[in-house]
Amino acid sequence: MAVDSVARHRRGYYLYLIPGFLGLILIVIGPQIANFVLSFTAWKGVGTPRWVGAQNYQRLLTDDQFWGSMHNTLFYMLSMTVIPVLIGLVLASLLFDYVRDQFSERLSSFFRAAFYLPQILPLTVAGVLWGWILNPVGVANAILKMVGLGALAQNWIGDATYALAAVSLVIVWVQVGYCLVVFMAGLSRIDPALYEAAQLDGAGWWQRLVAITVPMLAPEIFVVALTTLIAALKVFAPVFVLTQGGPDDATLAPSYLTYFHFFTTQRVGYAAAVSTVQMILTLGLAVIFLVFQQRQAERGV
Amino acid sequence: MTSLSKVALVAGASLMLLGSPAFAQDKTFNIWWYEGADSAQGITWTKALEELKANHPDVTVNFEQKTFDQLQQSGSMILNSAEAPDVLEYNKGNATAGLVASQGLLTNLDDAYTAEGWDKVLNEGQLVLSRYNELGIYGSGPIWGISTYGEYVSAFYNIDAFEKAGVKVPATLEELTAAFDTFKAQGVTPLALGGASTSGQHLLASLAYTKADDTWVQNYQGLKAPLDGAPYLFAAQTLTDWLAKGYITKDSTGMNDDDASLQFTSGKSPMYVSGTWNLGNFSANIKDFKWGQFVIPTPKYSVGSTGNLWIIPKGSKNPELAKEFISLLLSTKYQTEQANNGGVSFAADPAGVTNPVGANASAVFAQIAAKQGLGFYPDWPVPGYYDVLNQKDTGLLQGTLSPEQFVDEIKTVYDDAQASQ
Numbered sequence: 001m002a003v004d005s006v007a008r009h010r011r012g013y014y015l016y017l018i019p020g021f022l023g024l025i026l027i028v029i030g031p032q033i034a035n036f037v038l039s040f041t042a043w044k045g046v047g048t049p050r051w052v053g054a055q056n057y058q059r060l061l062t063d064d065q066f067w068g069s070m071h072n073t074l075f076y077m078l079s080m081t082v083i084p085v086l087i088g089l090v091l092a093s094l095l096f097d098y099v100r101d102q103f104s105e106r107l108s109s110f111f112r113a114a115f116y117l118p119q120i121l122p123l124t125v126a127g128v129l130w131g132w133i134l135n136p137v138g139v140a141n142a143i144l145k146m147v148g149l150g151a152l153a154q155n156w157i158g159d160a161t162y163a164l165a166a167v168s169l170v171i172v173w174v175q176v177g178y179c180l181v182v183f184m185a186g187l188s189r190i191d192p193a194l195y196e197a198a199q200l201d202g203a204g205w206w207q208r209l210v211a212i213t214v215p216m217l218a219p220e221i222f223v224v225a226l227t228t229l230i231a232a233l234k235v236f237a238p239v240f241v242l243t244q245g246g247p248d249d250a251t252l253a254p255s256y257l258t259y260f261h262f263f264t265t266q267r268v269g270y271a272a273a274v275s276t277v278q279m280i281l282t283l284g285l286a287v288i289f290l291v292f293q294q295r296q297a298e299r300g301v
Numbered sequence: 302m303t304s305l306s307k308v309a310l311v312a313g314a315s316l317m318l319l320g321s322p323a324f325a326q327d328k329t330f331n332i333w334w335y336e337g338a339d340s341a342q343g344i345t346w347t348k349a350l351e352e353l354k355a356n357h358p359d360v361t362v363n364f365e366q367k368t369f370d371q372l373q374q375s376g377s378m379i380l381n382s383a384e385a386p387d388v389l390e391y392n393k394g395n396a397t398a399g400l401v402a403s404q405g406l407l408t409n410l411d412d413a414y415t416a417e418g419w420d421k422v423l424n425e426g427q428l429v430l431s432r433y434n435e436l437g438i439y440g441s442g443p444i445w446g447i448s449t450y451g452e453y454v455s456a457f458y459n460i461d462a463f464e465k466a467g468v469k470v471p472a473t474l475e476e477l478t479a480a481f482d483t484f485k486a487q488g489v490t491p492l493a494l495g496g497a498s499t500s501g502q503h504l505l506a507s508l509a510y511t512k513a514d515d516t517w518v519q520n521y522q523g524l525k526a527p528l529d530g531a532p533y534l535f536a537a538q539t540l541t542d543w544l545a546k547g548y549i550t551k552d553s554t555g556m557n558d559d560d561a562s563l564q565f566t567s568g569k570s571p572m573y574v575s576g577t578w579n580l581g582n583f584s585a586n587i588k589d590f591k592w593g594q595f596v597i598p599t600p601k602y603s604v605g606s607t608g609n610l611w612i613i614p615k616g617s618k619n620p621e622l623a624k625e626f627i628s629l630l631l632s633t634k635y636q637t638e639q640a641n642n643g644g645v646s647f648a649a650d651p652a653g654v655t656n657p658v659g660a661n662a663s664a665v666f667a668q669i670a671a672k673q674g675l676g677f678y679p680d681w682p683v684p685g686y687y688d689v690l691n692q693k694d695t696g697l698l699q700g701t702l703s704p705e706q707f708v709d710e711i712k713t714v715y716d717d718a719q720a721s722q
Contacts, residue, residue: 136555
């Protein structure tokens with residue numbers, strides 16, 4: 001009897017899932033399916049799509065622009081995920097462990113907010129400012145010349161040798177704040193007794209970081225790595241505002257290629273194929289991460 | 302308040318409601334354009350719209366300022382929906398106006414052309430980009446849009462710097478390079494260039510047009526044959542030569558048009574090749590020196606065209622008002638007004654134009670149009686070619702592409718589009 005009524009109760013709860021589920025179908029699943037179907041057609045954005053089978057995917061295999069953009073994505077993974085996570089870890093434990101103790105809670109909060117600021121600033125605005133800094137007659141080169149290092153001045157965003165690094169620098173600048181804030185929130189969860197004990201045993205700052213902070217922060221690091229890796233696969237705005245994928249496609253990203261074909265060449269079907277591949281990669285990455293994380297959790301970390 | 306006055310108030314209010322022209326007010330005229338509010342077109346069109354409002358006090362005029370990108374990117378989808386306005390400015394060319402015309406989203410203007418008397422202002426040369434056939438290719442077919450101004454690419458030059466250096470306005474390509482040499486010898490980079498932006502590909506096309514004849518331009522713009530790369534090869538070789546001699550700098554790959562035009566307006570570079578859309582900016586912002594324009598010396602064709610089109614969507618609720626507005630813009634009054642705002646007009650009254658910038662630009666445009674020398678823009682034939690030319694142009698300028706490779710790469714994209722049309 002009791003079990004029965006619980007089950008009936010549960011059934012009642014399903015009703016409350018309907019609105020959310022409808023929303024999910026309407027704005028996530030529906031468009032994904034539409035996109036998948038479109039990727040097998042030739043369509044100009046208006047008129048009737050024409051079925052072309054796997055032609056778009058065949059074209060994709062031999063498209064230098066697509067493979068170039070995939071190659072660049074590896075760099076964007078570095079600048080979206082690896083470097084910001086490392087910098088974020090070091091900065092978070094510096095602010096949490098050192099600045100807060102040696103100076104004040106306030107100063108530590110101030111730095112946290114300052115590092116987070118690029119996340120709040122609209123990227124379009126930030127992009128224009130970075131454009132002024134990085135263009136050949138921009139602030140960066142002017143400063144280099146002022147301090148007598150004019151020989152180091154470069155055509156940062158206009159020369160294929162430096163453009164990818166320059167765009168990556170801007171991405172790191174944006175991403176560090178996100179990692180930092182999540183890691184600092186995670187740090188406040190860790191039992192201070194662990195640090196005290198380690199300190200009493202003579203562990204230095206670096207040893208505490210490696211032996212306590214990193215293992216204890218593992219769940220946060222997972223979440224940050226997963227979200228930023230997905231963001232790396234989708235990177236668009238910094239490329240759009242800084243270089244439009246140039247010079248000569250040196251900073252092209254898959255999302256920008258999708259945008260280019262969708263809106264300017266009117267190869268909507270081809271754009272859909274690019275974004276389908278992107279989606280499969282993203283989903284695959286997410287699944288790998290979630291499985292990995294679950295295993296870690298089961299091992300009882 | 303006494304109850305009597307309350308009654309009177311209610312009665313009065315009801316009377317007012319009854320008496321107000323509530324039904325006539327329902328007529329709303331929706332109009333969009335994206336020319337900047339301080340551009341010659343923007344100023345003129347705003348004034349003309351005021352006159353339209355005054356002529357039709359019963360109509361609510363609802364103007365929305367759009368951006369070029371908004372309509373470039375989602376224009377066809379807007380025109381395909383119920384959200385389309387009664388009349389709007391739209392980008393001319395196969396990939397834009399041609400596409401929506403061929404999809405049946407526009408009102409045919411063939412009858413209006415004669416009925417409204419537009420045929421007395423425009424000639425067939427100024428209608429080339431108004432006509433699109435059933436495939437959306439310009440040049441033939443019905444009239445789908447009307448342009449009320451012109452535009453062309455030329456070299457802007459610093460008159461003071463030219464006089465100081467003893468350089469005269471070049472009439473041939475040789476004289477142009479001689480002028481470059483004189484400035485270069487004085488330690489000045491003669492030509493400002495936005496390699497990552499429009500001015501890069503317009504310089505390239507201007508140079509290609511020095512080797513282009515009627516057949517080449519017609520084939521090229523009409524996607525009629527695989528690309529004959531010879532004019533572009535000459536242009537690419539000339540550009541790399543200019544780069545090697547320091548007439549332009551390698552840094553230009555990191556500059557967009559805003560950065561490059563700043564090099565000109567600040568007086569650092571004495572020349573800048575770009576379009577008449579800079580006229581408003583230069584008139585307003587160059588205070589320290591006198592400046593002028595000369596057309597890049599070519600046998601016949603210049604980069605330029607009639608301006609963007611006024612189109613009337615199929616679902617327009619007020620096509621008559623839309624036509625009346627277009628007629629206003631083509632009238633001598635507003636053509637003259639436009640030239641006085643520094644714009645390029647078709648039919649200004651020369652006696653009425655007091656602004657030398659607008660007078661000169663309108664006269665130069667008339668010269669180019671008279672010899673049928675509008676070569677149009679290099680990115681027109683192929684959708685997405687604008688970005689392709691920018692990318693490959695920067696490759697050429699930074700030295701990762703040789704002139705031959707450059708031509709190969711743009712030819713691949715062109716021929717692909719040509720074969721699959």
